[in-house]
Amino acid sequence: MLLELQGVTKAYPIREETQWSLRKRPSFHAVEHINVTIQEGEIVGLVGESGCGKSTLAKLIMNIEDLSSGSIYVNGQSINQKKMKDIHLYKQIQLVLQDSSSSLYPNMSIREILEEPLRNYFPNDKSVWEMTIHGLLERVLLDHSFLLKYPYQLSGGQKQRICIAKALAVQPKMIVFDESLASLDPFTQQEMMVMLKQIQKEQNLSYLFITHDLKSVQSLCDRVIVMYKGKIVETITNWYPQSFTHPYTRLLFETLI
Numbered sequence: 480m481l482l483e484l485q486g487v488t489k490a491y492p493i494r495e496e497t498q499w500s501l502r503k504r505p506s507f508h509a510v511e512h513i514n515v516t517i518q519e520g521e522i523v524g525l526v527g528e529s530g531c532g533k534s535t536l537a538k539l540i541m542n543i544e545d546l547s548s549g550s551i552y553v554n555g556q557s558i559n560q561k562k563m564k565d566i567h568l569y570k571q572i573q574l575v576l577q578d579s580s581s582s583l584y585p586n587m588s589i590r591e592i593l594e595e596p597l598r599n600y601f602p603n604d605k606s607v608w609e610m611t612i613h614g615l616l617e618r619v620l621l622d623h624s625f626l627l628k629y630p631y632q633l634s635g636g637q638k639q640r641i642c643i644a645k646a647l648a649v650q651p652k653m654i655v656f657d658e659s660l661a662s663l664d665p666f667t668q669q670e671m672m673v674m675l676k677q678i679q680k681e682q683n684l685s686y687l688f689i690t691h692d693l694k695s696v697q698s699l700c701d702r703v704i705v706m707y708k709g710k711i712v713e714t715i716t717n718w719y720p721q722s723f724t725h726p727y728t729r730l731l732f733e734t735l736i
């Protein structure tokens with residue numbers, strides 16, 4: 480099992496402003512008792528209405544946010560122990576966000592951007608960095624002239640390809656895509672989907688694909704998790720509307736079927 484979430488819960492404190500004080504109230508559960516497993520080579524979609532907790536779950540998996548309760552295991556190892564500093568564990572899962580601009584340093588060339596993860600994770604393999612960088616560009620279907628460019632000289636789709644190449648540079652086992660294609664036009668989205676599927680096949684990667692684009696999850700994913708108000712309400716493995724058990728899932732996919 481590559482990734483396992485057991486009873487994952489994230490509660491944020493609710494602060495209520497009164498006339499006299501700022502009282503700390505119990506909490507709001509952004510995600511609650513989430514149990515999910517993802518196998519090596521599996522593509523799992525995660526859908527649900529805005530605010531249902533999808534990005535919070537991604538941040539918990541990436542250890543960007545602390546869990547309130549529950550456990551997350553990567554290859555059987557808990558990622559939530561405070562003393563955990565194993566970079567080889569962390570590098571197994573990479574995150575690609577919607578806003579590529581925030582992930583790419585504007586004053587670094589594409590070569591420097593792709594070299595950075597290699598410097599951090601493979602400091603002893605300097606002799607093969609050049610070859611690796613060229614391979615990464617090829618994998619995201621960009622030519623080598625891009626190495627000299629800066630992020631501001633790239634289109635949204637090209638920037639997203641660089642973010643994917645950067646994620647691939649550390650040789651992860653899994654990539655979490657949080658609305659990664661949402662800001663691209665439909666044609667570029669389609670191109671990127673084909674590319675992602677190809678990369679996934681070649682490297683037997685696992686993807687967690689968070690999106691509002693129901694068509695894309697249907698074509699890309701082996702399994703789709705539906706979240707509603709912080710909880711998983713359904714896991715879809717076949718697309719027969721009769722098999723959907725939760726009213727929210729039926730509503731969500733009504734337009735598709």
Ligand SMILES: Nc1ncnc2c1ncn2[C@@H]1O[C@H](COP(=O)(O)OP(=O)(O)OP(=O)(O)O)[C@@H](O)[C@H]1O
Nearest residue numbers: 491492508509527528529530531532533534535536
């Ligand atoms: N740092 C935070 N402090 C307090 N509440 C938060 C925080 N981050 C997220 N939330 C709340 O948690 C809930 C889930 O947010 P989250 O961003 O995970 O939703 P989402 O499903 O990814 O939404 P969207 O599809 O719009 O991106 C929301 O109600 C949000 O306001």
